[in-house]
Amino acid sequence: MVKLTIDGQAVEAREGQSVLHAALDGGIYIPHLCDHPDLEAKGGCRLCSVTVNGGQIPVPACTTIVEEGMVVDSRSESAEAVRRTSMELMLATHPADCTGCPKYGKCELQSIYQYMGVNGQDWRQKSRPVPTDEKNPLISHLFTRCIRCGRCIRACQDKRGVKVLEYIRDSSGVHAGVPEGKSLADAGCRFCGACIEVCPTGSIMDAVGIMGKHQSYADDVVPCRAECPAHIDIPAYIRAVREGRPGDAHAIIREKVPFPLVLGHICNHLCETGCKRTELNDPMGIRNLKRFAVEHDTEQAWKSKGFQKPRTDKRVAVIGSGPCGLTAAYYLNKLGHDVTVLEKRPQLGGPMTSGIPGYRLPLEGVMEEIRYIIDSGVKYEVNREVDNAAALRADYDAVLVAVGVSKGRKLPLPGAELPQVHTAMDVLADSRAEADLSCLGQTVCVIGAGSVGYDVARSLVRSGMTVNLACIEQADKILADKDDQEEGAQEGVNLFPGRSFEEIEAADGKVTGLRVHTVLSSTYDRATGKVTEVAEEGSQMVIPCDSVVFATGQHTGLQDYADFGIELNSRGYPVMDGFKTSEDGIFAAGDAITGISFVIKAIQQGREVTAEIDRYLGGDGQIDEALVERAANPYIGQAEGFAALPRVEQELRDASERTADNMDVYHTYTCEQAQCESSRCLQCDLRLQFQRVKLWNEYGGDNG
Amino acid sequence: MNDKLLKLSETQCPVDELLRYVRSHRCLDCGKCVFGYEGAAQLELTLTDITMKKSRSTDLAQLTKVCRYMREQSLCDDGVELGDTALAVFEQYGDEFAAHVAKKGCKAGVCKSFVTYHILADRCVGCGDCVDECEDDAILGKKKFIHVIDQDECTQCGKCLSACEEDAIVKAGAVKPRCPAKPIPCKR
Numbered sequence: 001m002v003k004l005t006i007d008g009q010a011v012e013a014r015e016g017q018s019v020l021h022a023a024l025d026g027g028i029y030i031p032h033l034c035d036h037p038d039l040e041a042k043g044g045c046r047l048c049s050v051t052v053n054g055g056q057i058p059v060p061a062c063t064t065i066v067e068e069g070m071v072v073d074s075r076s077e078s079a080e081a082v083r084r085t086s087m088e089l090m091l092a093t094h095p096a097d098c099t100g101c102p103k104y105g106k107c108e109l110q111s112i113y114q115y116m117g118v119n120g121q122d123w124r125q126k127s128r129p130v131p132t133d134e135k136n137p138l139i140s141h142l143f144t145r146c147i148r149c150g151r152c153i154r155a156c157q158d159k160r161g162v163k164v165l166e167y168i169r170d171s172s173g174v175h176a177g178v179p180e181g182k183s184l185a186d187a188g189c190r191f192c193g194a195c196i197e198v199c200p201t202g203s204i205m206d207a208v209g210i211m212g213k214h215q216s217y218a219d220d221v222v223p224c225r226a227e228c229p230a231h232i233d234i235p236a237y238i239r240a241v242r243e244g245r246p247g248d249a250h251a252i253i254r255e256k257v258p259f260p261l262v263l264g265h266i267c268n269h270l271c272e273t274g275c276k277r278t279e280l281n282d283p284m285g286i287r288n289l290k291r292f293a294v295e296h297d298t299e300q301a302w303k304s305k306g307f308q309k310p311r312t313d314k315r316v317a318v319i320g321s322g323p324c325g326l327t328a329a330y331y332l333n334k335l336g337h338d339v340t341v342l343e344k345r346p347q348l349g350g351p352m353t354s355g356i357p358g359y360r361l362p363l364e365g366v367m368e369e370i371r372y373i374i375d376s377g378v379k380y381e382v383n384r385e386v387d388n389a390a391a392l393r394a395d396y397d398a399v400l401v402a403v404g405v406s407k408g409r410k411l412p413l414p415g416a417e418l419p420q421v422h423t424a425m426d427v428l429a430d431s432r433a434e435a436d437l438s439c440l441g442q443t444v445c446v447i448g449a450g451s452v453g454y455d456v457a458r459s460l461v462r463s464g465m466t467v468n469l470a471c472i473e474q475a476d477k478i479l480a481d482k483d484d485q486e487e488g489a490q491e492g493v494n495l496f497p498g499r500s501f502e503e504i505e506a507a508d509g510k511v512t513g514l515r516v517h518t519v520l521s522s523t524y525d526r527a528t529g530k531v532t533e534v535a536e537e538g539s540q541m542v543i544p545c546d547s548v549v550f551a552t553g554q555h556t557g558l559q560d561y562a563d564f565g566i567e568l569n570s571r572g573y574p575v576m577d578g579f580k581t582s583e584d585g586i587f588a589a590g591d592a593i594t595g596i597s598f599v600i601k602a603i604q605q606g607r608e609v610t611a612e613i614d615r616y617l618g619g620d621g622q623i624d625e626a627l628v629e630r631a632a633n634p635y636i637g638q639a640e641g642f643a644a645l646p647r648v649e650q651e652l653r654d655a656s657e658r659t660a661d662n663m664d665v666y667h668t669y670t671c672e673q674a675q676c677e678s679s680r681c682l683q684c685d686l687r688l689q690f691q692r693v694k695l696w697n698e699y700g701g702d703n704g
Numbered sequence: 705m706n707d708k709l710l711k712l713s714e715t716q717c718p719v720d721e722l723l724r725y726v727r728s729h730r731c732l733d734c735g736k737c738v739f740g741y742e743g744a745a746q747l748e749l750t751l752t753d754i755t756m757k758k759s760r761s762t763d764l765a766q767l768t769k770v771c772r773y774m775r776e777q778s779l780c781d782d783g784v785e786l787g788d789t790a791l792a793v794f795e796q797y798g799d800e801f802a803a804h805v806a807k808k809g810c811k812a813g814v815c816k817s818f819v820t821y822h823i824l825a826d827r828c829v830g831c832g833d834c835v836d837e838c839e840d841d842a843i844l845g846k847k848k849f850i851h852v853i854d855q856d857e858c859t860q861c862g863k864c865l866s867a868c869e870e871d872a873i874v875k876a877g878a879v880k881p882r883c884p885a886k887p888i889p890c891k892r
């Protein structure tokens with residue numbers, strides 16, 4: 001430690017520290033602009049001028065290193081004069097009005113000149129207009145406001161090693177910029193945002209519309225992580241994959257979810273919708289990289305990490321073993337509670353094991369992730385249907401209702417009660433269990449072309465049946481995603497879009513066909529549940545079939561019980577207050593309260609309800625854990641053709657090959673593909689490593 | 705320090721020469737420090753105004769101030785040198801700078817705004833060639849009359865100078881030739 005005096009105050013500084021940072025760390029504000037705590041000090045602006053040991057000629061505090069016994073005066077007349085003149089000179093050529101500037105209120109320059117109370121009016125005034133450049137993705141350049149501090153240049157050159165930005169001399173004068181008038185992409189920019197982060201003025205900004213979409217600054221900067229419902233640290237795991245550390249990647253994912261492999265296959269990847277890469281070309285293959293990481297983790301080092309709290313004497317019953325129930329069970333057990341999962345089906349997992357078909361999600365993978373939860377100490381009973389949640393309170397301190405929406409719904413068509421008419425939930429469960437499906441006959445009509453409808457249709461194609469898939473939506477409004485539609489068509493699913501259903505026809509009590517007519521348009525009123533349609537005249541037809549499967553929605557099934565013990569609304573969903581039901585100690589979460597959703601959403605619900613239950617049981621609700629240390633090298637260097645790197649897709653197996661079995665239709669990334677794909681990431685999180693420069697009003701003392 | 709600027713000939717104006725020196729100076733291409741770059745920019749802007757008869761009374765004091773800071777606070781020797789040179793030029797040619805700022809004139813006759821054009825009465829033959837050349841209609845007189853330049857209209861473009869085959873048109877700095885106020889008939 002070095003002891004010195006700054007403005008009459010005793011200050012302790014680190015060996016080699018600058019006088020400026022010794023002062024700032026000691027709570028003494030000295031104006032500074034070209035200095036940034038994470039960049040090499042240059043001494044260009046002289047706002048930090050101080051006199052040392054009674055000397056007359058001011059020196060920049062940012063480039064002056066502390067010495068034992070030094071006496072520093074930032075308020076001396078000569079230092080103040082240099083500082084004022086420098087600021088006046090800068091302002092003389094800076095746009096006069098801050099109010100139209102996007103940085104207004106967050107600008108370091110504005111903050112300092114207001115603090116100093118100076119203007120540039122004693123000098124010749126001149127603007128140095130540079131056309132605003134908003135043609136680059138993600139980054140806006142407004143160099144009319146550049147004050148040539150060089151922070152962006154130092155960040156891009158020294159911190160990132162990308163070396164895109166330079167001092168540019170053009171007819172307007174000198175400013176930061178990209179040489180030779182190139183676009184950022186052509187110059188090799190990696191869109192890391194470091195330049196935006198360090199620019200003290202409104203010269204380099206996030207492009208219009210990029211910020212302000214999320215709750216926090218960090219969320220805006222790293223939208224993939226913000227938009228993942230479980231907030232998995234996506235840039236960190238992509239980095240681990242790129243650096244050849246799939247085990248670390250798996251651990252990072254595990255910090256937030258106990259079903260990485262499931263998600264790597266079938267997650268609806270909201271994260272990709274937020275990905276900033278989309279502004280350059282296509283989003284990152286975040287989900288596919290997840291699958292790659294899990295499949296290539298040979299060490300499973302995460303298993304020995306993470307918390308396990310001492311046992312409490314509390315017992316919790318979890319009704320339903322879908323992703324929500326199992327996630328809650330996993331974390332509640334880690335919190336020390338005694339957890340029992342009660343599942344009505346013969347196996348655990350909900351749709352993960354009895355709904356989603358094997359060609360999308362391999363059963364062994366799901367089972368392994370479920371087994372880990374069970375082996376960690378969670379008790380379970382299968383074939384145990386709970387018909388009254390309140391009754392369980394006699395044996396358990398808390399009950400979680402995580403029953404999902406497991407009951408299929410039929411439309412009220414004439415013939416719907418025939419024995420050859422089924423729900424998708426039942427057929428998918430049988431199909432997944434490899435049960436006998438001969439009761440369906442040779443030709444099947446599936447009603448409803450959402451993702452569940454496609455799951456049934458494509459499963460039955462694999463059982464050798466002829467499948468007709470009919471829905472009321474017009475062909476361009478089909479609910480299932482594009483991959484499902486394309487791959488289903490390739491596999492031979494016959495689509496009948498824009499059809500309204502009249503009757504299931506039968507002879508001798510056996511289904512013979514589905515009578516439909518074509519609709520030109522239809523509208524669905526969410527509030528009343530009513531469909532209004534415009535029918536095409538004379539379009540009636542019968543689609544011949546031996547059986548009909550309804551994929552037209554699900555419900556909780558709770559209203560079918562005489563008294564489930566908690567208050568339900570008219571649609572059979574628990575009446576909720578957050579995660580609390582009407583009964584003390586009975587909680588509900590997952591699809592059972594949100595309606596049909598997605599696995600990742602159900603997992604996040606499971607995490608959140610865990611915290612709530614733990615607090616109810618006297619705990620602190622803390623389930624965050626770090627399973628691997630983070631270390632991100634900010635020196636990303638140059639990468640040829642970076643902006644244009646194309647998205648790598650998983651290889652799709654041939655249609656004929658993939659209908660011959662029920663195996664995954666996609667091959668996982670090869671190591672090379674994973675390397676290519678992970679290298680496309682902009683590493684949006686890196687810029688958060690920069691310290692934020694504090695403005696004068698954030699320092700204590702009498703600086704005003 | 706640039707010594708050449710301290711050894712100017714009669715036909716060189718120190719304000720103009722310093723301005724040229726500033727305009728070609730490295731500091732204006734660099735921008736890495738405030739005193740070097742903005743100091744050079746103030747020198748350029750202010751000296752330009754001075755040569756154009758648009759100076760303010762505070763100009764010399766302000767330039768002296770900024771040059772002292774350039775000498776003291778520039779990031780590299782280039783800015784120090786420029787401040788140093790400018791201060792030396794101010795000192796050596798103080799009278800010339802003062803004359804410019806007081807809008808009295810440019811002794812060397814270099815600064816266009818201070819230069820006036822005149823038609824010498826004893827040389828003009830009243831041909832009228834100069835009238836055709838002047839785009840600002842600043843030349844008065846008809847054929848066989850001694851032509852006169854209306855100083856209020858003249859923009860000092862100098863085009864008339866080469867139009868006159870009799871070399872009757874001349875430039876003048878601080879000392880002006882005697883000329884008629886209005887066209888009068890030619891004696892020649």
Ligand SMILES: Cc1cc2nc3c(=O)[nH]c(=O)nc-3n(C[C@H](O)[C@H](O)[C@H](O)COP(=O)(O)OP(=O)(O)OC[C@H]3O[C@@H](n4cnc5c(N)ncnc54)[C@H](O)[C@@H]3O)c2cc1C
Binds near residue numbers: 405
């Ligand atoms: C066919 C199909 C395909 C899907 N595809 C995808 C996909 O690709 N991607 C995606 O993200 N999501 C998909 N989903 C949605 C996803 O599976 C659900 O959002 C998620 O499983 C909901 O989790 P949960 O735990 O809340 O409920 P569920 O997973 O539904 O679990 C509820 C569990 O409770 C059991 N249960 C119900 N009532 C009782 C009772 N009274 N007593 C005991 N046990 C009971 C059920 O048998 C079930 O096991 C799909 C769903 C289906 C049906």
Ligand code: SF4
Binds near residue numbers: 094095109202
């Ligand atoms: S960059 Fe800062 S000082 Fe300049 S106009 Fe914007 S807010 Fe004002």
Ligand code: SF4
Binds near residue numbers: 156184192
């Ligand atoms: S590489 Fe990063 S720091 Fe450099 S210009 Fe691009 S976004 Fe800015």
Ligand code: SF4
Binds near residue numbers: 147149176204
């Ligand atoms: S763009 Fe911003 S960071 Fe870069 S030199 Fe200009 S003011 Fe400084």
Ligand code: SF4
Binds near residue numbers: 284
């Ligand atoms: S580029 Fe990478 S860090 Fe940025 S949003 Fe996309 S996945 Fe996330």
Ligand code: SF4
Binds near residue numbers: 736739783
């Ligand atoms: S003094 Fe040096 S660093 Fe400063 S502007 Fe001039 S040449 Fe650049």
Ligand code: FES
Binds near residue numbers: 034047061063
């Ligand atoms: S902050 Fe020290 S010279 Fe700019």
